[in-house]
Amino acid sequence: MSGTGFHTRQLAVVGLGLMGGSLAMALRGHADVIVGVDQVARSREIALERGIVDEATDDLRAACREADTVALCAPVRIILSIVRGRLGAYLRSNTFVIDIGSTKEDICEAMGQLPIGVQAIGGHPMTGKETSGIESSDAYLYRQRPFVLCSTRRTTPAARLRALSFVEALGGEGIEMDAHRHDRTVAAISHLPYLLSAALVATVKSEGDKDSAVWDLAAGGFRDTSRLAASNLDMMGDILSTNTQAVAALLARFRAHLALLEAALIDEDGEEITQLLRPVRQARIDWQKHYERKR
Amino acid sequence: MSGTGFHTRQLAVVGLGLMGGSLAMALRGHADVIVGVDQVARSREIALERGIVDEATDDLRAACREADTVALCAPVRIILSIVRGRLGAYLRSNTFVIDIGSTKEDICEAMGQLPIGVQAIGGHPMTGKETSGIESSDAYLYRQRPFVLCSTRRTTPAARLRALSFVEALGGEGIEMDAHRHDRTVAAISHLPYLLSAALVATVKSEGDKDSAVWDLAAGGFRDTSRLAASNLDMMGDILSTNTQAVAALLARFRAHLALLEAALIDEDGEEITQLLRPVRQARIDWQKHYERKR
Numbered sequence: 007m008s009g010t011g012f013h014t015r016q017l018a019v020v021g022l023g024l025m026g027g028s029l030a031m032a033l034r035g036h037a038d039v040i041v042g043v044d045q046v047a048r049s050r051e052i053a054l055e056r057g058i059v060d061e062a063t064d065d066l067r068a069a070c071r072e073a074d075t076v077a078l079c080a081p082v083r084i085i086l087s088i089v090r091g092r093l094g095a096y097l098r099s100n101t102f103v104i105d106i107g108s109t110k111e112d113i114c115e116a117m118g119q120l121p122i123g124v125q126a127i128g129g130h131p132m133t134g135k136e137t138s139g140i141e142s143s144d145a146y147l148y149r150q151r152p153f154v155l156c157s158t159r160r161t162t163p164a165a166r167l168r169a170l171s172f173v174e175a176l177g178g179e180g181i182e183m184d185a186h187r188h189d190r191t192v193a194a195i196s197h198l199p200y201l202l203s204a205a206l207v208a209t210v211k212s213e214g215d216k217d218s219a220v221w222d223l224a225a226g227g228f229r230d231t232s233r234l235a236a237s238n239l240d241m242m243g244d245i246l247s248t249n250t251q252a253v254a255a256l257l258a259r260f261r262a263h264l265a266l267l268e269a270a271l272i273d274e275d276g277e278e279i280t281q282l283l284r285p286v287r288q289a290r291i292d293w294q295k296h297y298e299r300k301r
Numbered sequence: 302m303s304g305t306g307f308h309t310r311q312l313a314v315v316g317l318g319l320m321g322g323s324l325a326m327a328l329r330g331h332a333d334v335i336v337g338v339d340q341v342a343r344s345r346e347i348a349l350e351r352g353i354v355d356e357a358t359d360d361l362r363a364a365c366r367e368a369d370t371v372a373l374c375a376p377v378r379i380i381l382s383i384v385r386g387r388l389g390a391y392l393r394s395n396t397f398v399i400d401i402g403s404t405k406e407d408i409c410e411a412m413g414q415l416p417i418g419v420q421a422i423g424g425h426p427m428t429g430k431e432t433s434g435i436e437s438s439d440a441y442l443y444r445q446r447p448f449v450l451c452s453t454r455r456t457t458p459a460a461r462l463r464a465l466s467f468v469e470a471l472g473g474e475g476i477e478m479d480a481h482r483h484d485r486t487v488a489a490i491s492h493l494p495y496l497l498s499a500a501l502v503a504t505v506k507s508e509g510d511k512d513s514a515v516w517d518l519a520a521g522g523f524r525d526t527s528r529l530a531a532s533n534l535d536m537m538g539d540i541l542s543t544n545t546q547a548v549a550a551l552l553a554r555f556r557a558h559l560a561l562l563e564a565a566l567i568d569e570d571g572e573e574i575t576q577l578l579r580p581v582r583q584a585r586i587d588w589q590k591h592y593e594r595k596r
Contacts (some may be wrong), residue, residue, distance in 0.1 A: 062376045132520050152518055194508045195519040199526035202497050204581050208558035209585045213489045221588055224490040225427050230495035230525040235585040239578055257563055262502035268552055283534055288497050290530040293516055
């Protein structure tokens, strides 16, 4: 595969946060010049000081004019406004454009409206960190993690191959699927868990407001189940608002499963409870093995 | 506090699993003789081989006859059947009885029916491990962990003090509260999270049955939110069936919080979503600090 190695003359990384900084670091040997774009002066300074980028600007046009690869590494709503906005006018023909947004249907739809000749594909690396910001950048952030690729109306066969070698250069594992299927999948494994976690904390908080012992006794089970409730609000707001339909469908299914458990509980039907919970437990155990094998 | 140190002549540990084995190990220097009781020969053998107990038997009566302390370290339903069964007839007057069951109202009610003269108190150590069984025993399992104590009709003032010194000998932190309040609290922080985790896995499983990409892309967020779904079924069945009312009340409250989030989402009311989620996020962050400070 090294023969098909990714190389670009000028890489523009739009958004100098954890994801963009890590992407720039991982692609250091694959680009002649890396230009970072961010509105925040301090992020640009850090990126330059640490040698994460060669140049930094707040001018999207200046960064894109000479770029043959543009990586959009911002929150979903910002990626959307960039792609729907002036980006198309700034790009040279044949420029490769990829993003890292957490939902894909809206972004891929917008990418499909870019000028003919632009090579655009949606991306979603399944990776992250507890900490954010360019200062947390890590060249290994994408290593051995799934990186979903969603074709758009502007994805030629050559762009697909370019995207796969781009992901390979990052050390990630490319998984191609259409944007609709991606959004449905992450609604199940990521957005639904977030909402449950938030509603759990809201419930525990209303108990804790009446009796603080709740907070004193909460331990590992609560810690894990509620962890996602501490996620960044802007990011989650963006994600949820661009995936409402899939999330609502999954919520309806979740409520149905929860209602079955509750009914069996209230009926004091221990056999039914066990029949409901046994395959669930097994599925979780099987997945854990699957997950650890991959890592 | 060392002047009030716990000491017992003969300690009977009923149930040689992780909790009972760890308790016996932690109390090694506080008892002249430790007798283990279990129906499973292999558990008794391991307990003897490793010196966790001095004697082991499957005969509850034989173990209790000479005991001045009896620790019931079995699942909730078994504790209940022991306390409601012949235990009272086997105990000498003034014997101190404590349990480690995860729900307390039913057990404390049953303890209140023991013969006058028995010194019985309900206990719930907020500790555990991923692995179970006597072979996972750990003398430090109870260290610096909350150990809830719930008085019963058979808890004299002397029994309360004895219970506190018992917990101190284990290295735990005694927290006294009534059984009803305990059960409500753990419904919020433990049983509700378990049910959500199980219903989440049921939902993801129904998606995964249609599209296996769901299992491939699931990562850290799903892992943490779903971890409790792999809990031991017998244990969880016991717990839920002895805390149905509190769990049902918390489920109703949870559904209300989730419905508010969903309504704001479907209304595409980003401001309302943020208003709902911001205090939740802050509560989770505050609790994490509180939790880490204690540990």
